[in-house]
Amino acid sequence: MKHLLLALLMSVALIGCSDNGTPEKQTQADIAAGKVVADKECKGCHGLDGKGTAAGIPNLAGQRGRYLMASLKEYKDRVRTHAALRTIAATMSEADTRAVAAYYASLPPIPTPKVEIFSPYERGKVVSADCAGCHGADGNSKTPGTPNLAGQQPRYFVTATQEYLQGLRASAPMDPMLRKLNRLDLESVALYYASQTPAPRSAPSTGDAAAGEPRTAVCGGCHGSHGVSTDSATPSLASEDPAYLTQAIKAYRTTRKHDLMQRLVSTLSEQDIANIVAFYTTQKSKPAENGQTLLKDITDKCERCHAGERDNPALAIPIIGGQDKDYLILALRAYRDDKRGNSMMHNMSMPYSDSIIESIATYYASRPAK
Numbered sequence: 001m002k003h004l005l006l007a008l009l010m011s012v013a014l015i016g017c018s019d020n021g022t023p024e025k026q027t028q029a030d031i032a033a034g035k036v037v038a039d040k041e042c043k044g045c046h047g048l049d050g051k052g053t054a055a056g057i058p059n060l061a062g063q064r065g066r067y068l069m070a071s072l073k074e075y076k077d078r079v080r081t082h083a084a085l086r087t088i089a090a091t092m093s094e095a096d097t098r099a100v101a102a103y104y105a106s107l108p109p110i111p112t113p114k115v116e117i118f119s120p121y122e123r124g125k126v127v128s129a130d131c132a133g134c135h136g137a138d139g140n141s142k143t144p145g146t147p148n149l150a151g152q153q154p155r156y157f158v159t160a161t162q163e164y165l166q167g168l169r170a171s172a173p174m175d176p177m178l179r180k181l182n183r184l185d186l187e188s189v190a191l192y193y194a195s196q197t198p199a200p201r202s203a204p205s206t207g208d209a210a211a212g213e214p215r216t217a218v219c220g221g222c223h224g225s226h227g228v229s230t231d232s233a234t235p236s237l238a239s240e241d242p243a244y245l246t247q248a249i250k251a252y253r254t255t256r257k258h259d260l261m262q263r264l265v266s267t268l269s270e271q272d273i274a275n276i277v278a279f280y281t282t283q284k285s286k287p288a289e290n291g292q293t294l295l296k297d298i299t300d301k302c303e304r305c306h307a308g309e310r311d312n313p314a315l316a317i318p319i320i321g322g323q324d325k326d327y328l329i330l331a332l333r334a335y336r337d338d339k340r341g342n343s344m345m346h347n348m349s350m351p352y353s354d355s356i357i358e359s360i361a362t363y364y365a366s367r368p369a370k
């Protein structure tokens with residue numbers, strides 16, 4: 001939140017001093033001159049009607065003039081990386097830039113095409129049917145030695161599957177299935193399971209939970225208090241199947257490759273392990289995500305700036321409703337991967353997996369352009 005505010009203030013300050021010459025009031029002369037530029041230099045990719053001519057090329061029709069100016073400046077200043085645009089923006093005169101922005105801003109928005117909104121939760125539910133036989137329909141495993149997936153942290157979940165496929169763990173029965181899942185499916189099934197409620201478990205016959213608790217002091221810093229992790233890349237241990245937990249800890253001494261965990265469990269005795277397992281198994285866990293409301297929770301935040309009526313004279317905020325889906329995906333990934341210099345949008349999109357970005361992009365692509 002502090003980052004966001006700071007970034008916001010900074011952008012206000014920056015734009016505040018370079019705000020002269022933005023096409024606040026588009027003159028007919030600017031628009032006419034801009035059409036000539038667009039016809040000569042932009043039409044091949046953005047169309048004369050402002051509709052991107054191929055997937056991945058943004059629509060410019062009806063976009064805010066202030067934002068069009070700001071983004072052309074970003075290409076010119078090499079903040080944005082697209083090679084062709086950098087060359088175009090660098091060689092365009094100030095007057096032509098203003099005119100072409102005024103032209104595209106003056107056009108009616110492109111009618112929104114029909115785009116199906118992608119739900120990682122629903123997709124994950126479909127994929128999880130193949131896993132239910134062993135891991136339980138809701139991810140609560142009833143087979144000793146087979147882990148619970150319910151409530152598990154989603155980034156850890158994806159990492160875990162890759163560890164099997166890369167030979168960092170002993171092979172498991174589902175490896176051939178995992179190999180067939182693409183990135184979106186894998187992230188979706190991770191989100192589906194993260195959203196399920198872990199069922200409580202009773203104490204195993206071996207081990208003493210009360211004796212185990214003090215031994216977990218060092219573990220809690222990462223795995224969360226009482227084994228409920230709050231970090232998306234670190235697994236929750238609470239309510240886990242005791243046989244699986246025991247074999248997982250022991251596997252770090254044999255087949256499972258992870259330097260940090262190998263060191264942490266190397267000094268534990270058999271009795272320590274049994275006690276720690278008894279403690280974690282009997283702790284109450286909870287879902288790590290709420291996949292069913294995730295898209296709404298995210299877009300509610302975006303609407304603070306991107307809702308139509310929120311045009312902010314101090315910020316060059318783009319209209320993203322009705323934008324080309326593939327372009328939105330590229331733009332959001334570029335922010336996330338820090339390849340497009342806007343620290344505010346970077347901080348906001350950093351935690352998003354490809355499947356969540358797909359969901360956000362399909363949502364905005366299907367919205368009216370305002």
Ligand code: HEC
Nearest residue numbers: 041042044045056057058068071072080082084085088100
């Ligand atoms: C060779 C194809 C091509 C040409 C020619 C071209 N563009 Fe683009 N334009 C693109 C692509 C692709 C992107 C997205 C690049 C990215 O990811 O940053 C883009 C992005 C933009 C953006 C940023 C839009 C946004 O929503 O952030 C603006 C503004 C823009 N172009 C204006 C122009 C103007 C004005 C011209 C003519 C002077 C022009 N472009 C010519 C392909 C082209």
Ligand code: HEC
Nearest residue numbers: 130131133134145146147157160161172173174177178189
């Ligand atoms: C035939 C039974 C079986 C099926 C089907 C199965 N699994 Fe597993 N899974 C296991 C077993 C057993 C383990 C524990 C292996 C070990 O000890 O490392 C496991 C472990 C995992 C783990 C590691 C959990 C952790 O806490 O580290 C993940 C993630 C996982 N499975 C995902 C899946 C997914 C996704 C599917 C469906 C596409 C699936 N499994 C289908 C038996 C199965």
Ligand code: HEC
Nearest residue numbers: 216218219221222223233234235245248249258261264276
């Ligand atoms: C510095 C952070 C950190 C500490 C401290 C830590 N862990 Fe971990 N633990 C991790 C991470 C990260 C993983 C995932 C490793 C992997 O991918 O194999 C993990 C994995 C595990 C797993 C495997 C879970 C699964 O679902 O397969 C167990 C069990 C575990 N830790 C137990 C413990 C215990 C017991 C302690 C305390 C003695 C402990 N950890 C301390 C970070 C930590």
Ligand code: HEC
Nearest residue numbers: 298301302304305315316317318320328331332342348360
């Ligand atoms: C505090 C205001 C603010 C919030 C909140 C915000 N944005 Fe933005 N967004 C901006 C600004 C300003 C830009 C232009 C930044 C630039 O020049 O790269 C932008 C740019 C974008 C772009 C690039 C559009 C284009 O045409 O290239 C996308 C996509 C986007 N935001 C999506 C989102 C999503 C999704 C969320 C919610 C997770 C969100 N934004 C939240 C202010 C905001």
